[in-house]
Amino acid sequence: MDRTGLRAVPAEVLAAGNVLALPDGDDSAEVTAVAVENDDFGVPALVIATVAGGRRISIATGSMVYVEPADAEIGVSAVAADHGSPEALVAQIAQAHADSGVVQEIAARLARGINLKAGSNLQDLQQLALTLFIDEGDTAAALTIADLLAELPFDGNFGRWKWIEGGLAIAAYLTRHDEERSARYSAAIRAADDAETDPLRAKTAAMYRQRQLNEPNVYDPEILRASAAGSIDVERDWRILRIGVLLYLRAHGGSETLNREVLERRIAAELAAVASLNAQLAGA
Incomplete structure (x- = not known):
């Protein structure tokens, strides 16, 4: 045809x-x-x-x-999006997850136009990839969105980079059985590590980074408090933040205290915990 x-x-x-x-x-x-x-x-x-x-x-x-x-507007204006554009990809994914309020909310914001230099748009894309992965179990769509972020180079702006970094961490995990591809994402996530050209500042930054890797904030007190209080939705939100940290640590290659094998077990445990909390919220 x-x-x-x-x-x-x-x-x-x-x-x-x-x-x-x-x-x-x-x-x-x-x-x-x-x-x-x-x-x-x-x-x-x-x-x-x-x-x-x-x-x-x-x-x-x-x-x-x-x-x-489509003859009529689909979900978040897929018709208006250019073929193959980020807006079109988001719109198609939103159509496939019409029952997800979170996906629809993020997609509606992105439908206004995606500027890959805008921190708010990068944050929305990272959150969309994370939602598709953790809550929807749609790893293919999550990787498609994460790849939009993974293609962006480090430009010295750490405010934007943290969202790109998050996308790279998701992509590295989702492609973990393809060692070569996953390694490319992991290499890209370390691009900011060597950004500092002043030797003294670079040394100080490396020491600080290693301390963060060895003693990461994985929100233990917040999760314990929420669990003790029976605040399922709050505990879920903190656990998702923890998953983001663990994904980053894994993509970065682990640390002196948390190797990749340990991180993979912890990620699997957190994904199971969030799935259980989601089920409880759905049944409430």
């Missing part, structure tokens, strides 16, 4: 309701369901789109597919 006027999107953001150009090139069909299958290492490998009539279309993750533009 003629693809003029179709929107190119990553396979990972396909959602039910999209009208997908079929691989035979002669037709299109509405997507009725989407699933992601991992490879033997746990890395998202295939997107399986079921279309009207029951046909299953297998698409490699990272591939671009073509969908027909």
